[in-house]
Structure formats: structure tokens, C-alpha cells
Amino acid sequence: MIVLSLVCAAVTGRMEQLSQAAAEGADKAVRLLISMTGSMCLWCGLMNTADKSGATRLLSRLSAPALTRLMPALKNNRAAMNAVSANLTANFLGLGNAATPLGIMAMKELQKTNTLRDAPDSSMIIFVVLNTASIQLIPSTIAALRQAAGSSSPYSILPCVWLSSALALL
Amino acid sequence: MYAVPVIIGIIVIFGAAKRVPVFDCFTEGAKEGLKSVLSIAPSLIGLIFAVTMLDASGFFELLADALSPLCVSAGVPPQVVPLAVIRPVTGSGSFAVLSGIIDKYGADSLIGKTASVISGSTETTFYAITVYYGAVGIKKTRYTVPAALTADMIGMLTAVWSCAAFG
Numbered sequence: 528m529i530v531l532s533l534v535c536a537a538v539t540g541r542m543e544q545l546s547q548a549a550a551e552g553a554d555k556a557v558r559l560l561i562s563m564t565g566s567m568c569l570w571c572g573l574m575n576t577a578d579k580s581g582a583t584r585l586l587s588r589l590s591a592p593a594l595t596r597l598m599p600a601l602k603n604n605r606a607a608m609n610a611v612s613a614n615l616t617a618n619f620l621g622l623g624n625a626a627t628p629l630g631i632m633a634m635k636e637l638q639k640t641n642t643l644r645d646a647p648d649s650s651m652i653i654f655v656v657l658n659t660a661s662i663q664l665i666p667s668t669i670a671a672l673r674q675a676a677g678s679s680s681p682y683s684i685l686p687c688v689w690l691s692s693a694l695a696l697l
Numbered sequence: 698m699y700a701v702p703v704i705i706g707i708i709v710i711f712g713a714a715k716r717v718p719v720f721d722c723f724t725e726g727a728k729e730g731l732k733s734v735l736s737i738a739p740s741l742i743g744l745i746f747a748v749t750m751l752d753a754s755g756f757f758e759l760l761a762d763a764l765s766p767l768c769v770s771a772g773v774p775p776q777v778v779p780l781a782v783i784r785p786v787t788g789s790g791s792f793a794v795l796s797g798i799i800d801k802y803g804a805d806s807l808i809g810k811t812a813s814v815i816s817g818s819t820e821t822t823f824y825a826i827t828v829y830y831g832a833v834g835i836k837k838t839r840y841t842v843p844a845a846l847t848a849d850m851i852g853m854l855t856a857v858w859s860c861a862a863f864g
Contacts, residue, residue: 532747532754539755548753552746560741564734568727573708575726576719580712625701630825631733631832638833646837647830652844655829659785659822659845 563627570628574613583609586616597657598650600640607636611654618658630658733832740831744823748786757783773857776802777812781853784815785822785846792816807860814856819849 532545577583587594587605590612595601601608610633617626633654641648647655712719751757761779768778780798784791795816802808822845830838 532750532756534754539759541753541755544753545750548749549746552749553742555749556742556745559745560734560738564731567734568730571730571733572723572725572727573705575729576712576717576722577708579717579722580708580715582708582711625704627828628730628733630829631737632729634829634833635733638835645835646839647835647841651829651835652839652841655826655841656845656848658829659820659825659848 566625567628567631570625571632574610574629574632577613578609583613587612590615598653600648600650604636604640607633607640610636614654615657626658630654736834737828737831740827744827748823752783752787752790757786771854771857772861773854774808774811776808777815777857780812780815784819784853785849786824788821788824791821811857811860814860815853819852822846822849 574583584605587609591608594608594612594615598611601611610629614626614629614633617629634651637648637651637654641651709719712722757779761782764782765775765778768781769775773781776798780791780794783794795812798812799809804810804813822842826838826841826845830836830841
């Protein structure tokens, strides 16, 4: 990627901006990490509370029928199932801040049963793709930018349906 | 905007009702969260650094130019192609592109609507992949990237077509 950006900058004559970006890039990453730390701690803490009280077990029982179809390996992995269903619920409600920490927890649980170690197994891939497709009922950030939230929400469901068929192909 | 407080409330009340030591559980989990942040930091810094450089180099503009004939033949308005290209890579960058489009063409124009739906129905794919795999130390991604980009593309085309049909 870095080589590619050097070539492009040479072509477009943007070397000056590029050197500035090099200085800013790492800085930007650290700022993002710091702002992420707060919500990470908050949601991991709440999640742990919900785990202990049995709230996540309830949630995962509700979503189990759909989830085991997408990720059959989850059937024998209670902890991962809990975290995955919590993450997808957060995504579904458009709680981006909550979804990331919950997703990282889910990945850690999935990694425990992963036999490939440094490569993801298929349920991990499906999980990540589900997250990148961002299934949302209420795209709140976008709605804030424009008032036409009502018109855009029905369509966000469609990618989800399409996604399943795309995955079936693979 | 009730979702967040309501969910937090439910979790705390449910915990208290089940006689779980809520605050102890919370701090224990928060400690785990802190560890996770540290474990993803190196890979995230590397990726964001590379993406920022790529963004500044004008690579995405070149890519958008190259792709636009193909996109136009699929019915994508040429004005939203830059957004579609940049969306999987940077969240803040694509948000800036989106506000630019809305300012220029209006939120309720077809182009503005299409752009909003694209932004709402896709994610910063590369960022999510780095964060999730970085957190558990996975280096090979197998078919994750093609699968995720296929899903993005399908999401975007669906956005374009549904806006054209109902917009």
C-alpha cells in the first residue's frame, strides 16, 4: 500500500501532501485508539455484567436458530455464541460504538476453537463479513446528516439478504 | 436515540435482579477491554498509517476514474463513484465525501439519496477486518477480503437500484 501511494503521488504530483500524510497517519491512529478505549472498556464491562446475570444467554437463545444456520460451528460453543449474538444485536440497532468491542470479544471466543491459529476459520470469516456488511435498522449517523432517515432505512436490510446468497457461493 | 441508555439500564437492572455484583463485574470486563485495545494497537496503527498515505497520494481518485465507465454501465451515477471507492477504506474520508455530495446536489436529490444509502448500508471494511483479526493475532485472511468486498459491492448496487426505483 505504501509503495502504491508513492507511485500514485508521483503520477498526480502530490508528493507534498503525501509527506504530510505520513506525519499525520500514525498520529491519527493513536487518537482513534484513545477514543476507542473508553467505549471498549465500557461495553466490555457491561457485557461481562450481562454475561454473569444470564442476559446474554437469553439473547443468544433467541438468535440461535438464525445463527447456527450461518455458522454451524457455533452450536457447540456457548461463549462465542453469546458474544456473536450480542455483537449482531448491537449492529442491528446501529450502536457502532458498542458493536466493535463486542465483536472483538466474539473473535477471541472464536479463536479459542480455531484450529488454524494464524488464519481464520470459516465461522470467523462469516462473522467478519457480516460485520463489514453492517446490517442496520437505523443508520443513525447518516440520519443525523440528512433528515430522510425514513426513506433510507428499508434499503439497508436488503444487503443482508444478498449477503447470505453471496456467502453461499463461497 | 433511546437505544443506548435503555440497553445499559436493562443490563444493570437485570444484573441487580439476579444478585450479580454489578460493579465488580463491570471493572473486571473493563480491564479485559483495555487489554484488547493494547493488543490491536500495533496493527491498527500500521494500517491507518498506510491508508492515510494512500488517501493523500490521490490513489482513490485514480481508481474512481478507472472504475467509473464500468459503474456507469451498471447504472451507478458517476458522481457517487468516488464515494463507493473510498467507503470500504476510510470512515472519516467517506463521510467527508458524503457531506460534499449532499452540499452540492442536495440531500433529497437522487444523487444525495443514493450516496446516503451507500454510506448507511456499508461499513469501513478494511478497518473492521484489521480490528477483528488484529485482536486475535490472525495474519492470513484467506477469502475474507474478496467476500467482504463482494458484499459491499452488492450492498452498493442494491442501494443504487433501490434509489432509482423508489427515489
